[in-house]
Amino acid sequence: MIPAIGLVVGLVVGIVLHPDVPLSLQPYLPIAVIAALDAVFGAVRAVLDGIFDDKVFVVSFLSNVVVAALIVYLGDQLGVGSQLSTGVVVVLGVRIFSNVAAIRRHLFHA
Amino acid sequence: MSADRDEDTNAVRPAGEHKPAGEDTPAGEAAPAETESVRTGWSRLWRAARPRATKANALITVLALGLGVAMVAQVRETRSSGLENLRQDDLVALLDGVNQQSIKLGQEADRLTTTRDRLRSGGGDQAALQAATDRLQTLGILAGTLPATGPGIRMTIEDPGKAVKSSDILNAVEELRDAGAEAIQLNDVRIVADSWFGTGADGRMVADGKSLTPPYVLTAIGDSHTMATAMAIPGGVVDAMKQLGATPTVTSVQTASVTALRAESTPRYAQPSSP
Numbered sequence: 263m264i265p266a267i268g269l270v271v272g273l274v275v276g277i278v279l280h281p282d283v284p285l286s287l288q289p290y291l292p293i294a295v296i297a298a299l300d301a302v303f304g305a306v307r308a309v310l311d312g313i314f315d316d317k318v319f320v321v322s323f324l325s326n327v328v329v330a331a332l333i334v335y336l337g338d339q340l341g342v343g344s345q346l347s348t349g350v351v352v353v354l355g356v357r358i359f360s361n362v363a364a365i366r367r368h369l370f371h372a
Numbered sequence: 373m374s375a376d377r378d379e380d381t382n383a384v385r386p387a388g389e390h391k392p393a394g395e396d397t398p399a400g401e402a403a404p405a406e407t408e409s410v411r412t413g414w415s416r417l418w419r420a421a422r423p424r425a426t427k428a429n430a431l432i433t434v435l436a437l438g439l440g441v442a443m444v445a446q447v448r449e450t451r452s453s454g455l456e457n458l459r460q461d462d463l464v465a466l467l468d469g470v471n472q473q474s475i476k477l478g479q480e481a482d483r484l485t486t487t488r489d490r491l492r493s494g495g496g497d498q499a500a501l502q503a504a505t506d507r508l509q510t511l512g513i514l515a516g517t518l519p520a521t522g523p524g525i526r527m528t529i530e531d532p533g534k535a536v537k538s539s540d541i542l543n544a545v546e547e548l549r550d551a552g553a554e555a556i557q558l559n560d561v562r563i564v565a566d567s568w569f570g571t572g573a574d575g576r577m578v579a580d581g582k583s584l585t586p587p588y589v590l591t592a593i594g595d596s597h598t599m600a601t602a603m604a605i606p607g608g609v610v611d612a613m614k615q616l617g618a619t620p621t622v623t624s625v626q627t628a629s630v631t632a633l634r635a636e637s638t639p640r641y642a643q644p645s646s647p
Contacts, residue, residue, distance in 0.1 A: 264430075265429070265432045269439060269440045271437055272441045272442075273440040273443065275441055275444075276442075276444025276445055282445075283445050283446065291446050291449070292446055295439065295443050295446055310413055310416055316431075316432060319432060323432075323435050368416075369413045369414060369417070
């Protein structure tokens with residue numbers, strides 16, 4: 263509940279404060295956001311599976327974000343940045359979908 | 373930290389007791405199990421959502437807050453920025469395109485300025501006449517009322533089996549136009565914007581009302597290299613005709629002459645209007 267409120271507060275803060283994304287972070291933020299969303303959906307699924315663990319969530323959240331940004335950075339350095347970003351987005355998208363499907367099965371049994 | 377963790381896992385675990393009932397029950401199973409798992413799903417979520425003042429929970433909240441801010445920031449960024457999000461390669465390509473366009477427009481502006489100056493200064497009538505004549509010639513070539521000559525290609529299509537249809541010729545003409553042909557002639561018919569191709573009652577090809585007999589000779593004035601390449605694209609005009617059994621041969625010529633003329637026609641419906 264509190265984290266959900268935190269998310270909403272974060273959205274409001276973002277809308278009110280107009281934060282500027284630092285130039286150096288710009289290529290990585292979109293991927294990092296998607297990676298974080300993946301972690302969040304994974305956490306909700308874990309809660310429903312009854313295997314949620316705070317520590318695991320925090321670590322997976324942070325490592326997801328860092329690894330995603332790292333992959334994009336590496337891709338940019340190797341000259342395949344856009345392709346690698348697409349790959350990461352596809353992988354994370356597939357995971358989010360499967361997590362959401364599991365959540366849906368738990369909650370609505372459909 | 374480990375103490376926190378134990379406490380939290382304890383807080384979640386009671387829900388886990390129902391796990392066997394809710395675990396991946398296939399959709400078609402008996403109704404009681406279904407309602408049971410629906411209840412456990414929501415209750416588990418509800419139990420996990422209870423506010424708990426633990427360090428880990430606070431950390432998660434901070435992360436969620438950060439995620440919220442980041443999402444909004446990113447959405448804003450994407451909406452507001454036009455070029456900033458593009459990659460370097462795209463930007464370079466864009467810059468190249470803009471530069472070339474600017475050069476082209478600059479040249480055009482220079483040319484028009486010169487014409488204007490010529491028209492304005494002194495020899496007015498002469499310059500105006502010259503400009504009008506130039507324009508007349510350009511339009512005459514486009515409309516097919518004037519003969520034209522210049523570098524180009526000649527494509528001879530031997531068609532002993534009479535397999536080449538009007539649509540194939542139309543394809544060839546379109547391809548030539550795409551490749552920048554400025555004047556086109558097919559046998560003794562001048563091909564212009566409103567030329568048409570069809571098949572006559574005797575099965576022969578008709579262009580603009582004139583019957584044609586093979587071999588068909590397409591003469592086009594323009595950049596001969598570009599046009600010859602366009603004809604020779606794999607699966608393109610030449611390939612398609614070869615498959616039909618015709619033998620097209622494309623030759624680049626230094627001076628192709630397009631001599632067939634077309635009667636001048638006045639549009640019946642379209643009237644000139646000021647831009």
